[in-house]
Amino acid sequence: MQGLMQDWQLTTDRILRHAKINHPNRTIVSRQVDGSITRTTYGEVYDRARRLSSALVARGMKLGDRIGTMAWNNARHMEAWYAIMGVGAICHTLNPRLHPDQLKYIANHAGDSIFFVDLSFVSQLEAVQDELTTIGLYVIMCGPDEMPETTLKNVICFETLLEEGDGDVVWGDFDENTACGLCYTSGTTGNPKGVLYSHRSNTLMGMTAGLPGCMGVDGNDTCLMVVPMFHANAWAITFTAPMTGMNLVMPGPMMDGASIYQLLDEEKCTLSAAVPTVWLMLLNYLEESGHKLPHLREVVIGGSACPRAIMETFDKKYGVTVIHAWGMTETSPLGTMSRIEPELADLDYDQQLSVRLKQGKTPFVIEMRIVDDEGKELPRDGIAFGNLMVRGPIVSRGYFGGEDGDILDADGWFDTGDVATIDPLGYMQITDRSKDVIKSGGEWISSIDLENAALDHPAAAECAVIGMPHPKWDERPLLIVVLKEGMSATAEDFKEFLTGKIAKWWMPDDVVFVDDIPHGPTGKISKLDLRKRFEGYVLPTVKNTGGKKPAGSKEKKKKKKRFSLFGK
Numbered sequence: 001m002q003g004l005m006q007d008w009q010l011t012t013d014r015i016l017r018h019a020k021i022n023h024p025n026r027t028i029v030s031r032q033v034d035g036s037i038t039r040t041t042y043g044e045v046y047d048r049a050r051r052l053s054s055a056l057v058a059r060g061m062k063l064g065d066r067i068g069t070m071a072w073n074n075a076r077h078m079e080a081w082y083a084i085m086g087v088g089a090i091c092h093t094l095n096p097r098l099h100p101d102q103l104k105y106i107a108n109h110a111g112d113s114i115f116f117v118d119l120s121f122v123s124q125l126e127a128v129q130d131e132l133t134t135i136g137l138y139v140i141m142c143g144p145d146e147m148p149e150t151t152l153k154n155v156i157c158f159e160t161l162l163e164e165g166d167g168d169v170v171w172g173d174f175d176e177n178t179a180c181g182l183c184y185t186s187g188t189t190g191n192p193k194g195v196l197y198s199h200r201s202n203t204l205m206g207m208t209a210g211l212p213g214c215m216g217v218d219g220n221d222t223c224l225m226v227v228p229m230f231h232a233n234a235w236a237i238t239f240t241a242p243m244t245g246m247n248l249v250m251p252g253p254m255m256d257g258a259s260i261y262q263l264l265d266e267e268k269c270t271l272s273a274a275v276p277t278v279w280l281m282l283l284n285y286l287e288e289s290g291h292k293l294p295h296l297r298e299v300v301i302g303g304s305a306c307p308r309a310i311m312e313t314f315d316k317k318y319g320v321t322v323i324h325a326w327g328m329t330e331t332s333p334l335g336t337m338s339r340i341e342p343e344l345a346d347l348d349y350d351q352q353l354s355v356r357l358k359q360g361k362t363p364f365v366i367e368m369r370i371v372d373d374e375g376k377e378l379p380r381d382g383i384a385f386g387n388l389m390v391r392g393p394i395v396s397r398g399y400f401g402g403e404d405g406d407i408l409d410a411d412g413w414f415d416t417g418d419v420a421t422i423d424p425l426g427y428m429q430i431t432d433r434s435k436d437v438i439k440s441g442g443e444w445i446s447s448i449d450l451e452n453a454a455l456d457h458p459a460a461a462e463c464a465v466i467g468m469p470h471p472k473w474d475e476r477p478l479l480i481v482v483l484k485e486g487m488s489a490t491a492e493d494f495k496e497f498l499t500g501k502i503a504k505w506w507m508p509d510d511v512v513f514v515d516d517i518p519h520g521p522t523g524k525i526s527k528l529d530l531r532k533r534f535e536g537y538v539l540p541t542v543k544n545t546g547g548k549k550p551a552g553s554k555e556k557k558k559k560k561k562r563f564s565l566f567g568k
């Protein structure tokens with residue numbers, strides 16, 4: 001027997017319509033490419049998105065078309081998203097930090113027919129446009145007076161295009177499982193792969209992210225959305241905000257400490273979300289300037305592991321609660337969030353901090369478990385660590401174009417490529433990426449745990465650990481350190497510091513000091529590039545060799561300023 005409730009497909013156009021009806025005057029503040037600040041409302045964004053949508057339909061956009069965007073977080077980008085998704089076309093966000101070869105590959109693989117581009121990225125596209133084989137129209141996201149001289153062919157100004165539309169367009173009216181958004185994974189091995197979100201998955205993720213166990217937001221909140229819209233739906237905030245009436249502030253291209261502080265302060269933001277690097281820059285700036293954060297309630301930190309020092313500094317110096325989150329492009333992306341639940345209320349600060357530093361618990365729309373290499377489930381005891389598997393309506397079941405074939409196991413689990421523990425209360429902790437875990441004598445060493453332990457050294461600005469070949473143990477850890485400006489330390493200092501903090505056999509076989517550690521397009525440490533850089537390096541513990549160091553590494557070094565918490 002069927003329930004007798006109405007058939008109301010969960011399509012994302014309803015989200016902006018809800019905002020238009022229920023909180024049309026809540027604000028969206030954007031930093032533009034030239035640094036200026038503009039303001040609009042959900043009501044205006046809805047009206048403009050409909051006009052843009054009708055103009056795009058008149059120019060041929062239809063259900064299933066892929067429409068590219070390469071843009072910062074700003075209101076025009078949001079208008080473009082909803083204009084595209086409303087008619088069932090697919091909003092394909094591209095990360096502008098990609099290498100040109102990857103950019104070409106992704107745009108061609110997706111078959112983008114129209115392409116929205118912010119002023120900052122016009123020249124990047126000009127350089128490759130002859131090899132972009134499917135794009136018939138470029139839309140530059142600016143007003144007519146800002147239109148640059150460009151060699152892009154078939155180009156139009158965003159505002160001019162919008163003027164062509166009358167807002168008379170049908171939104172929705174298709175199945176909720178229709179594709180909605182496309183976002184390629186960073187592709188550290190092989191070609192990038194397209195994660196294809198549906199209207200249903202995005203709506204469920206947006207609703208979930210707003211729950212008290214997740215971000216817990218409503219119209220009293222103002223969110224500085226630093227996490228880019230081109231990185232997995234800006235962690236669903238682009239859907240959660242119009243659903244809940246939360247005001248939005250978008251930083252455009254300026255993500256340095258001073259610019260972030262200015263927006264947090266002037267716009268009285270209560271919430272923000274970004275990767276650890278952004279928060280390190282902000283904390284550095286606050287340390288130097290002496291400013292405080294009187295309005296900010298919580299920050300969500302994810303994308304890579306949140307260092308203990310960031311969480312503690314936010315807590316103790318600024319009274320801001322850090323919520324640690326884990327997720328991936330394939331999980332829409334919020335897979336877990338770490339909040340203290342009632343069972344842990346009696347723990348002291350340090351004990352609670354250790355739990356909050358875990359990646360956290362799953363919301364309702366996702367399940368997880370850990371398994372060994374044979375696929376056997378491992379205990380949820382907080383000790384055993386294995387391959388982290390996930391499933392649920394916000395998790396991918398395949399990649400765009402069928403790349404990689406069937407990506408689920410027989411029971412529908414997706415292998416995240418992360419290695420993790422899950423404790424009896426359900427808190428998950430990432431110990432590594434499966435390809436980064438160091439396999440020493442048949443046991444696993446977590447590179448992330450080692451990095452975090454080393455990062456607590458007062459002279460460490462950034463640390464990375466990679467496994468190096470070893471004839472006896474198979475692999476042994478090498479610790480790579482960038483020192484803070486004006487500070488010095490030796491390999492022995494670091495080893496002494498780590499003694500007692502890690503298992504004896506986890507002790508790195510060597511510590512190497514470098515000027516910089518390479519990062520990938522989403523700001524994460526690129527272990528792939530590090531491994532390339534250290535190719536041929538021989539650990540001093542490998543007998544009968546000279547222990548060769550790569551060019552550019554130094555035993556002991558004074559460094560110019562990088563992101564450091566202490567700013568000394």
Ligand code: AMP
Nearest residue numbers: 302303304305325326327328329418430
């Ligand atoms: P991406 O698809 O680019 O968002 O990358 C997803 C990957 O980032 C995950 O599989 C993890 O390896 C890593 N990641 C995301 N959040 C965290 C976190 N809080 N702690 C550690 N690793 C994380």
